[in-house]
Amino acid sequence: MISGSGISFAFGSREVLSDVDLRASHGEVLGLVGPNGSGKTTLLRTLYGSLTPNAGSVSLDHSELHRLSAREIARTLSVVVQENPGDQPLLVSDMVLLGRTPHQGVFSRVTDVDEKIAAAALERVGMLALAGQSFNELSGGERQRVLIARALAQQTTHLLLDEPTNHLDVRYQHEVLELVRDLTRSSNHAVAVILHDLNLAATYCDRLLLLHQGRVVAEGTPSEVLTKENIEAVYQIEVRRVELDDGFQLVFRPLKERLPLAV
Numbered sequence: 655m656i657s658g659s660g661i662s663f664a665f666g667s668r669e670v671l672s673d674v675d676l677r678a679s680h681g682e683v684l685g686l687v688g689p690n691g692s693g694k695t696t697l698l699r700t701l702y703g704s705l706t707p708n709a710g711s712v713s714l715d716h717s718e719l720h721r722l723s724a725r726e727i728a729r730t731l732s733v734v735v736q737e738n739p740g741d742q743p744l745l746v747s748d749m750v751l752l753g754r755t756p757h758q759g760v761f762s763r764v765t766d767v768d769e770k771i772a773a774a775a776l777e778r779v780g781m782l783a784l785a786g787q788s789f790n791e792l793s794g795g796e797r798q799r800v801l802i803a804r805a806l807a808q809q810t811t812h813l814l815l816d817e818p819t820n821h822l823d824v825r826y827q828h829e830v831l832e833l834v835r836d837l838t839r840s841s842n843h844a845v846a847v848i849l850h851d852l853n854l855a856a857t858y859c860d861r862l863l864l865l866h867q868g869r870v871v872a873e874g875t876p877s878e879v880l881t882k883e884n885i886e887a888v889y890q891i892e893v894r895r896v897e898l899d900d901g902f903q904l905v906f907r908p909l910k911e912r913l914p915l916a917v
Contacts, residue, residue, distance in 0.1 A: 655677060655678065655679050655680060655713075655714075655715055655716070655844050656676075656677070656678040656684075656701060656712075656713075656714060656731075656812050656814075656844050656846055657676065657677045657678075657712070657713045658674060658675060658676045658677075658697075658700070658701065658710065658711070658712045658713075659675055659710055659711050659713075660673050660674070660675065660709055660710035660711070661673070661674040661675075661676075661697065661700055661707045661709070661710035661711075661712065662674070662707060662708050662709040662710055663693075663696055663697075663700060663705060663707050663708050664708055669868060670693050670696045670868050671693045671696055671697055671700070671707070671868045672868045672869050673709075673710070673869070674693075674697060674710070674865075674868070674869070674870055675870065676697075676846070676863050676870075676873075678812075678844045678845060678846045679844055680811065680842045680843065680844045681838060681839060681842045681843070681844075682838065682844065682845065682860045682861065683834065683835055683838050683845045683846075683847060683858060683859045683860050683861075684845065684846045684847070684859065684860070684861050684862070684863060685846075685847055685848075685849050685855040685858075685859030685861070685862045685863070685876075686698065686846060686847065686848045686849070686862075686863050686865065687848075687849055687850075687852060687855050687862055687863070687864055687865070687879075688864055688865035688866055688871075688888065689866065689888060689889055691867075692865040692866050692867060692868065693865050693867075693868040694848045694865055695816060695848065696868075697865070698814055698816055698846065698848055700712055701719075701814055701846060702727070702731055702733045702814055703719055703720075703724075703727055706720070714727070714730050714731060714812060715730070715811075725756055728755070728756035728808070728810075729756045729757065729808075729809075729810060730810050730811060730812055731810055731812040731813075731814065732753070732804075732805035732806075732808045732810045732812065732813050732814070733805070733813075733814045733815075733816075734798075734801045734802060734804075734805050734813070734814070734815045734816070734818060735815075735816040736816065736817065736820055743788045743789060743790045744788070744789050745785070745786060745787065745788060745789065746776070746781065746784050746785050746786070746787050746788075746789055746792070746800050747769075747772060747773075747776070747785040747786065749789045749800055749801075749804055750772040750775055750776055750785075750800060750803045750804045750807050751764055751768060751769070751772045751807070752804055753772070753775070753803075753804040753805060753806070753807030753808035753809075754768040754771065754772065754807055754808070756808060757809070768807075771807050771809065772803075772807045773785065775803040775804070775806035775807040776800075776803045778803065778806060778837075779799040779800070779802055779803045779806070779833060780799065781796065781799050781800055781803060784796065793826075794821050794822050794823075794826065795822050795823075795825075795826030795829060795830060798818050798819075798822065798826070798830045799830065799833065801818075802818075802830070802833060802834065802837070806837070806841075810843075811842070811843060811844065812843060812844045812845075813834075813837075813838075813843045813844070813845045813846075814845075814846050814847070815834065815845070815846075815847040815848065816847075816848050817848050817849065817850060818830050818831070818834065818847065819831060819849065819851065819854060820850075827851070827854060828854075828857075831854055831857070831858040832858065834847065834858070835858050847859070852880055852885070852904055853903055853904055855876060855880070856876040856877075856880055856901060856902060856903075856904070857901060859876060860875070861873070861874060861875055861876075861879075862874065862875070862876055862879040862880065863879075864879050864880075864884060864888065866888045871884060871887075871888055872884050876901075877902070880895070880902075880904065881895075882894070882895060885904070886909065887914065890909055890912055891906050891907070891908065891909060892906065892907050892908065892909045892910075893905065893906050
């Protein structure tokens with residue numbers, strides 16, 4: 655379980671998060687949603703220790719994050735963020751093998767076991783056939799699959815993703831999130847993911863945390879959180895919820911006047 659209690663954070667005098675509580679249980683996808691500047695990325699960074707909260711605490715399976723070593727965290731928690739492959743191209747297989755680093759000693763080399771685990775991770779995300787290709791040459795959707803494979807090769811029980819559908823076309827958005835959801839169910843991961851697209855969040859997340867100006871506005875199932883009242887007040891956009899047999903879809907158009915936020 656990934657949990658946070660009373661998380662607050664500020665960049666200098668600018669408060670970005672204020673008294674945020676959250677919980678992502680094993681076998682569950684928790685979506686972090688909210689407008690740009692609402693604190694989603696800052697919150698995610700506190701969950702994997704890139705930022706230290708000014709107040710509050712983060713725990714992994716009831717162990718406080720700040721009491722764990724970097725190696726202990728890396729063996730428990732995988733993080734998938736947007737990456738620039740840079741000027742030094744890596745093969746897909748080598749990129750995934752980086753996920754084995756927390757399990758190796760300082761001077762140890764890649765073992766046959768590491769290679770088998772990496773190959774199994776690539777096969778699980780449908781990318782084994784491209785193991786010998788340069789990561790630089792992959793499409794956006796393929797890169798995301800490889801990064802998820804690297805997280806799987808890390809063999810952790812917790813997974814954080816920062817906007818894994820960014821810059822992907824509609825097909826790959828759904829394929830990547832369906833993969834994440836299926837992996838969560840089959841491997842019993844605890845997952846937290848930042849999503850901008852509320853329809854994707856409604857489809858693939860078990861619960862949502864809606865942030866606005868660093869505070870939690872609503873928490874619960876997608877149906878409970880993505881109400882007309884919440885969305886219009888937080889996003890300042892008119893919305894209509896279309897109920898479907900297996901969920902709902904949101905249809906948007908501009909508001910004619912701003913609405914107050916009721917919290």
